[in-house]
Amino acid sequence: MKIENKAIETFDFSVKYPNGVLGCDSISMPFAANEVTAIIGPSGCGKSTFLKGMNRLSDEFNCTYQGSVIMKNGTDVMNLDPYELCLLRGNKIGYVMQKPVPFSGKTILQDVSMPLRANMEPDGGNVYDKVKSALEKAALWDEVHDRLNDLSTSLSGGQQQRLCIARAIINAPEILLLDEPCSSLDPKSTQLVENLILELASDHTIMIVTHNMQQAQRVAQRTAFFYEGKLIEYDFTNAIFNNPSDELTGDYIVGKFS
Amino acid sequence: MRDYRKGYELAFKIITNATALLVVAIVFFILSIVTIKGFDHLSWEFITAEPTGDMLHGGIWPMIKGTVMLVMMMSILTVPLGTVIAIYLNEVSRKNWFYNIIMSAIRTLAAVPSIVYGLFGFAFFVNIVGGTLDWMIGYEDRVFQERCLLWAAFTMGALTLPTNVISVTEALKLVPNEQRHAGMCLGYTRWEVIKWIVFPQAISGILTGLVLSISRGAGEVAPILFVGVAYFIPHFSGAPLDQFMELGYHIFVMATQSPNVDKAAPVLYATTFVLLVLTFTFNAIGQIVRWIHRRKMSR
Ligand SMILES: Nc1ncnc2c1ncn2[C@@H]1O[C@H](COP(=O)(O)OP(=O)(O)O)[C@@H](O)[C@H]1O
Numbered sequence: 226m227k228i229e230n231k232a233i234e235t236f237d238f239s240v241k242y243p244n245g246v247l248g249c250d251s252i253s254m255p256f257a258a259n260e261v262t263a264i265i266g267p268s269g270c271g272k273s274t275f276l277k278g279m280n281r282l283s284d285e286f287n288c289t290y291q292g293s294v295i296m297k298n299g300t301d302v303m304n305l306d307p308y309e310l311c312l313l314r315g316n317k318i319g320y321v322m323q324k325p326v327p328f329s330g331k332t333i334l335q336d337v338s339m340p341l342r343a344n345m346e347p348d349g350g351n352v353y354d355k356v357k358s359a360l361e362k363a364a365l366w367d368e369v370h371d372r373l374n375d376l377s378t379s380l381s382g383g384q385q386q387r388l389c390i391a392r393a394i395i396n397a398p399e400i401l402l403l404d405e406p407c408s409s410l411d412p413k414s415t416q417l418v419e420n421l422i423l424e425l426a427s428d429h430t431i432m433i434v435t436h437n438m439q440q441a442q443r444v445a446q447r448t449a450f451f452y453e454g455k456l457i458e459y460d461f462t463n464a465i466f467n468n469p470s471d472e473l474t475g476d477y478i479v480g481k482f483s
Numbered sequence: 484m485r486d487y488r489k490g491y492e493l494a495f496k497i498i499t500n501a502t503a504l505l506v507v508a509i510v511f512f513i514l515s516i517v518t519i520k521g522f523d524h525l526s527w528e529f530i531t532a533e534p535t536g537d538m539l540h541g542g543i544w545p546m547i548k549g550t551v552m553l554v555m556m557m558s559i560l561t562v563p564l565g566t567v568i569a570i571y572l573n574e575v576s577r578k579n580w581f582y583n584i585i586m587s588a589i590r591t592l593a594a595v596p597s598i599v600y601g602l603f604g605f606a607f608f609v610n611i612v613g614g615t616l617d618w619m620i621g622y623e624d625r626v627f628q629e630r631c632l633l634w635a636a637f638t639m640g641a642l643t644l645p646t647n648v649i650s651v652t653e654a655l656k657l658v659p660n661e662q663r664h665a666g667m668c669l670g671y672t673r674w675e676v677i678k679w680i681v682f683p684q685a686i687s688g689i690l691t692g693l694v695l696s697i698s699r700g701a702g703e704v705a706p707i708l709f710v711g712v713a714y715f716i717p718h719f720s721g722a723p724l725d726q727f728m729e730l731g732y733h734i735f736v737m738a739t740q741s742p743n744v745d746k747a748a749p750v751l752y753a754t755t756f757v758l759l760v761l762t763f764t765f766n767a768i769g770q771i772v773r774w775i776h777r778r779k780m781s782r
């Protein structure tokens with residue numbers, strides 16, 4: 226699919242697990258800046274692997290890569306050395322996991338401010354303001370502003386996930402990777418997070434993996450369908466859901482398999 | 484009828500409660516015997532004075548000093564090293580065949596009888612390391628190649644190191660991987676993940692393990708038999724290159740070597756009492772630190 230203003234693009238990108246499984250296979254995919262792109266597909270089709278490959282979290286699973294992931298400024302994520310990679314993860318690419326991961330033993334304030342340390346921001350006075358602004362953007366400030374010194378693990382699941390989003394955006398990354406961020410949340414929290422995604426899209430490029438096709442339609446301008454590690458179809462969300470060009474995509478969205 | 488379920492439940496309750504009671508009874512029994520038989524002999528002088536020649540009079544200050552110094556030197560040697568090794572094994576190295584070999588080697592070492600460590604300590608630390616040091620410095624007499632507190636501490640360190648590594652590794656394993664991955668996603672380096680995320684969560688488990696291995700070391704006599712503990716050195720200087728007296732060994736001496744059994748018994752029990760108090764104190768400090776930390780983690 227042709228995209229004018231790309232924030233990041235993958236070229237023939239493959240991620241291989243050490244046991245030989247090809248998690249995602251030769252994926253070439255541009256992502257439109259400041260838009261939400263949904264990635265859908267049956268479970269095990271490589272959505273998470275693709276996302277983890279893009280910020281190289283897959284390094285932690287001893288994965289090997291082929292192809293490239295090119296940022297707007299031309300850097301290839303696959304060529305970064307370990308320290309450059311940390312800077313990239315801290316400043317350019319935020320990541321939110323499927324299950325909320327608050328850090329145990331940290332207060333809400335400490336938890337959200339964790340990335341500031343990685344960003345080498347020494348100005349202590351600024352921490353509170355930054356945490357406040359991140360929590361406001363994540364629509365969590367009103368609920369937690371009077372309990373910032375409570376443990377982050379004491380929040381509800383939905384609040385924890387918004388805290389994780391606040392944490393991911395506190396350094397204002399260009400790109401936000403969300404791996405099924407609502408799959409462990411109740412409908413009300415899901416709605417809050419979806420609204421949040423729509424708002425964040427004004428100044429972030431967001432990729433969201435989802436199992437929920439209504440969710441893709443609600444939040445994403447473009448949608449990609451993955452199957453068995455391959456990118457089958459990539460188009461505007463309307464086109465994918467109303468007029469899929471691939472038979473497999475059609476079968477998936479009408480629920481013939483999942 | 485489902486009545487057998489009730490029967491099993493009842494049996495389960497009885498057995499578990501009885502076992503718990505048995506444990507408490509054993510501890511109580513040991514403590515009361517030691518206390519009853521040794522209490523009369525305890526005094527301020529007994530704790531602070533040096534022993535007389537027959538060791539039936541005077542006090543046990545050199546033994547207390549020797550034991551405390553031994554445990555402290557052993558901890559200084561073994562705790563940082565064990566922690567670093569465990570961090571390397573669990574956080575840095577890949578979990579491949581090499582890792583498996585090292586882990587099973589460490590488990591095997593932890594199971595080696597302590598007397599073997601004593602022999603190893605004498606052969607390796609006293610003769611090889613000490614001898615080499617003397618040779619390198621050019622001493623005519625033996626200075627380092629002697630049994631002494633220093634080599635005893637090294638030997639005890641070697642004994643507790645494997646247990647130490649295992650307990651710290653177990654504590655690190657309890658921190659879920661998502662916590663590490665979440666840290667990496669925020670841009671943390673591997674070291675920052677360990678320092679700011681893994682370690683604060685594992686510290687209570689680490690402390691428990693350390694306290695256990697230290698008190699195990701404090702109670703061992705066998706490994707220091709050949710390496711530095713002495714039968715009778717009333718004026719123990721506290722210098723690392725001197726021989727020393729130790730509570731556990733003193734108890735062994737009083738129980739087996741004293742010609743006057745009736746007179747030795749109260750000294751024996753009083754010394755045992757002091758050793759127990761010392762070990763309990765080590766344990767209590769560890770437990771208090773752990774408790775404070777637990778509260779911090781789950782406020
Ligand atoms: N840690 C891993 N080691 C080996 N294979 C894995 C690992 N994680 C995922 N896989 C495999 O990679 C493929 C893609 O998985 P994943 O990306 O998790 O799928 P999805 O997120 O779309 O459900 C699956 O076949 C899965 O079995």
Ligand SMILES: [Mg+2]
Nearest residue numbers: 272273274405
């Ligand atoms: Mg997944």
